[in-house]
Amino acid sequence: MILFNFIEDKSTKYAMENPAEKSKDFIRTIIEEDLKTGKNGNRVETRFPPEPNGYLHIGHAKAICIDFGIANEYNGACHLRMDDTNPAKEEVEYVDSIMQDVKWLGFDWGKHFYYASDYYEQLYKFAIELIEKNKAYVCDLNTDEIRQYRGTLTEPGKNSPFRNRTAEENLNLFEKMKNGEFKDGQCALRAKIDMAHPNLNMRDPVIYRIKHTAHHRTGNKWCIYPTYDYAHPVSDALEKITHSICTLEFEDHRPLYNWVIENITIDCHPQQIEFARLNITYTVMSKRKLLTLVQEKLVNGWDDPRLPTISGLRRRGYTPEAIRNFCERIGVAKANSTVDLALLEHCIREDLNKNAHRVMVVLDPVKVVITNYPDNQTEEFEADNNPEDPSAGKRKIMFSKEIYIERDDFREVPPKKYFRLAPGQEVRLKHAYYITCENVIKDTVTGEITEIHCKLDPQSRGGSTPDNRRVQGTLHWVSVKDAVNAEVMVYENLFTKADPDNIKEGEDFKSFINPASLKVLSNAKAEPALLGTKPGNRYQFLRNGYFCTDTDSTTGNLVFNRIVTLKDTWAKVEKKN
Ligand code: ATP
Numbered sequence: 001m002i003l004f005n006f007i008e009d010k011s012t013k014y015a016m017e018n019p020a021e022k023s024k025d026f027i028r029t030i031i032e033e034d035l036k037t038g039k040n041g042n043r044v045e046t047r048f049p050p051e052p053n054g055y056l057h058i059g060h061a062k063a064i065c066i067d068f069g070i071a072n073e074y075n076g077a078c079h080l081r082m083d084d085t086n087p088a089k090e091e092v093e094y095v096d097s098i099m100q101d102v103k104w105l106g107f108d109w110g111k112h113f114y115y116a117s118d119y120y121e122q123l124y125k126f127a128i129e130l131i132e133k134n135k136a137y138v139c140d141l142n143t144d145e146i147r148q149y150r151g152t153l154t155e156p157g158k159n160s161p162f163r164n165r166t167a168e169e170n171l172n173l174f175e176k177m178k179n180g181e182f183k184d185g186q187c188a189l190r191a192k193i194d195m196a197h198p199n200l201n202m203r204d205p206v207i208y209r210i211k212h213t214a215h216h217r218t219g220n221k222w223c224i225y226p227t228y229d230y231a232h233p234v235s236d237a238l239e240k241i242t243h244s245i246c247t248l249e250f251e252d253h254r255p256l257y258n259w260v261i262e263n264i265t266i267d268c269h270p271q272q273i274e275f276a277r278l279n280i281t282y283t284v285m286s287k288r289k290l291l292t293l294v295q296e297k298l299v300n301g302w303d304d305p306r307l308p309t310i311s312g313l314r315r316r317g318y319t320p321e322a323i324r325n326f327c328e329r330i331g332v333a334k335a336n337s338t339v340d341l342a343l344l345e346h347c348i349r350e351d352l353n354k355n356a357h358r359v360m361v362v363l364d365p366v367k368v369v370i371t372n373y374p375d376n377q378t379e380e381f382e383a384d385n386n387p388e389d390p391s392a393g394k395r396k397i398m399f400s401k402e403i404y405i406e407r408d409d410f411r412e413v414p415p416k417k418y419f420r421l422a423p424g425q426e427v428r429l430k431h432a433y434y435i436t437c438e439n440v441i442k443d444t445v446t447g448e449i450t451e452i453h454c455k456l457d458p459q460s461r462g463g464s465t466p467d468n469r470r471v472q473g474t475l476h477w478v479s480v481k482d483a484v485n486a487e488v489m490v491y492e493n494l495f496t497k498a499d500p501d502n503i504k505e506g507e508d509f510k511s512f513i514n515p516a517s518l519k520v521l522s523n524a525k526a527e528p529a530l531l532g533t534k535p536g537n538r539y540q541f542l543r544n545g546y547f548c549t550d551t552d553s554t555t556g557n558l559v560f561n562r563i564v565t566l567k568d569t570w571a572k573v574e575k576k577n
Pocket residue numbers: 048049050051052058059060062063245246247276277278279285286287288
């Protein structure tokens with residue numbers, strides 16, 4: 001089947017084939033089972049734990065829809081926790097953007113907003129407990145040595161020479177680590193588990209490292225920081241999370257997650273459940289790569305409409321409904337897969353087809369002069385704002401002797417089956433008249449067509465004739481004297497390669513950036529109804545696609561982003577199957 005060539009997993013397939021039916025995925029099945037057995041006192045408490053080191057992307061939206069969506073469905077709560085245990089990379093700007101994006105997607109954490117850094121004190125105390133129980137030790141091996149001692153998948157590791165330090169000695173050294181008596185990397189606190197464990201994560205993992213770096217919230221108070229593998233289960237348990245839902249790369253960390261909770265004195269044991277990350281064709285989803293694109297100015301900031309970031313999608317004109325709908329349709333699966341970008345585009349089209357007002361905007365204009373129309377006459381026509389929704393009302397459009405049409409809607413020598421304007425050929429002007437081309441005027445130097453002269457049939461007023469004459473083409477247009485100038489950003493895929501993450505050794509993902517990913521059309525002509533448009537307003541520009549008024553658009557300088565074209569490749573594929 002062509003439809004699912006990027007999707008291997010059966011449950012995803014099921015969800016996509018049955019978009020209307022909310023399939024019970026494996027996570028919801030686990031939760032319902034727990035509710036039946038009363039495992040967590042009938043509580044469902046989840047969390048979404050982003051690291052504030054970048055902006056959220058559509059992959060995070062999938063996680064958000066799962067974490068918050070499940071909490072909502074089972075009358076539980078979902079916590080928003082900034083996973084800020086790594087002091088070097090985190091910034092307040094990211095925290096703010098994360099909060100804004102989660103809210104915009106339509107979710108609410110209520111009173112449950114936390115920072116992992118709020119737990120530093122407790123994390124430290126639990127570390128002391130582990131040391132006292134002889135379950136953690138201070139190790140002086142450096143990072144390279146730790147790696148060498150760790151062994152491989154086929155060979156067991158070797159015990160660190162510092163593994164047998166007494167609890168007393170370890171307590172003393174850990175205190176010194178905390179007091180800043182050692183340099184970065186001079187030693188680390190490691191969990192004492194099993195250097196021969198088949199799972200490498202269990203071979204005495206580091207749980208605290210020394211970093212003399214200020215933290216965005218705790219300043220210089222700490223110079224030792226807990227690792228993710230240690231801080232995460234403790235944070236979850238402190239917040240009494242019942243189901244800690246995360247992505248597949250943490251599956252191998254689950255034994256360690258459980259080990260930490262089982263070896264400290266805490267009265268909550270959340271269950272970690274993993275699901276597949278979302279990948280989409282023709283884009284990248286890793287924060288590191290997105291940061292590279294932003295920092296090297298290969299895009300215009302985190303909210304560049306070409307990026308898969310939530311802020312980029314928002315600026316482009318995506319609605320939260322369309323994104324949530326997309327996340328529901330891709331479903332929750334246990335196997336990694338890549339979803340066709342066409343499905344995301346299909347979801348926004350579906351939304352906008354119902355909700356967006358139709359307007360006429362000529363992106364690349366050429367002038368048409370109606371030779372048999374009076375010089376100073378103006379006429380008004382009424383047009384439906386949305387034929388799909390009568391309650392959207394009507395608006396007036398102005399007609400006059402000179403109009404703009406798309407340059408591409410005229411051919412001096414038309415190819416076969418070209419139903420638009422050509423010498424001697426008749427077309428319908430949407431909502432107005434039938435016109436026939438009589439003549440063209442060209443620039444004597446460049447040869448470019450500057451004016452197309454046409455005659456209209458007065459009997460065709462409103463779009464049909466008494467003899468019911470058929471015309472094949474209908475063009476959108478804008479009256480010259482009423483036209484409003486606009487700048488239109490036309491976007492294509494950011495990458496030329498469907499899977500830019502999948503590159504050969506020595507290749508750079510940046511070399512697959514599509515040089516035509518942004519085309520600026522600075523001479524577009526819009527109907528005057530758009531003069532009062534506000535950033536975030538969305539339209540269907542007839543025949544040209546769906547567009548959104550840009551954040552930087554003003555009355556004096558209208559700017560629009562193309563959200564998506566009208567051609568729905570996904571719907572076609574869907575119909576065939
Ligand atoms: P990256 O690896 O790009 O830095 P990350 O996973 O480290 O991303 P976090 O801020 O730690 O980013 O992610 C917060 C949550 O969102 C995690 O639970 C993570 O599993 C989830 N998440 C991140 N990327 C995706 C994705 N592509 N699809 C689904 N969930 C994701």
